[in-house]
Amino acid sequence: xxxxxxxxxxxRVAQAGVPRAEERAARIVAExxxxxxxxxxxxAEAIRAADRDGMRQVDIVVATGYSRExxxxxxxxxxx
Numbered sequence: 001x002x003x004x005x006x007x008x009x010x011x012r013v014a015q016a017g018v019p020r021a022e023e024r025a026a027r028i029v030a031e032x033x034x035x036x037x038x039x040x041x042x043x044a045e046a047i048r049a050a051d052r053d054g055m056r057q058v059d060i061v062v063a064t065g066y067s068r069e070x071x072x073x074x075x076x077x078x079x080x
Contacts, residue, residue: 047071048078 043064050060057071064071 044074044077047074051075051078 047060047064047066050063051057051071057068057075060066060071061068066074
């Protein structure tokens with residue numbers, strides 16, 4: 001009987017920890033997404049700066065892995 005009660009308590013404690021873990025995970029994921037968005041914005045600004053400094057778009061494509069069209073879009077957004 002004691003083993004059964006201990007197992008029930010163990011399960012309930014484990015279950016109670018799930019919502020807290022999910023909240024922590026959600027915060028961690030949100031923070032990581034925020035860092036990705038900031039890094040993406042920083043890269044876009046660096047692309048625009050490289051373009052303004054006269055770097056060829058083909059060289060920006062090689063450096064970033066973005067397509068030429070995506071580079072054009074980012075540069076064009078700066079001119080709007």
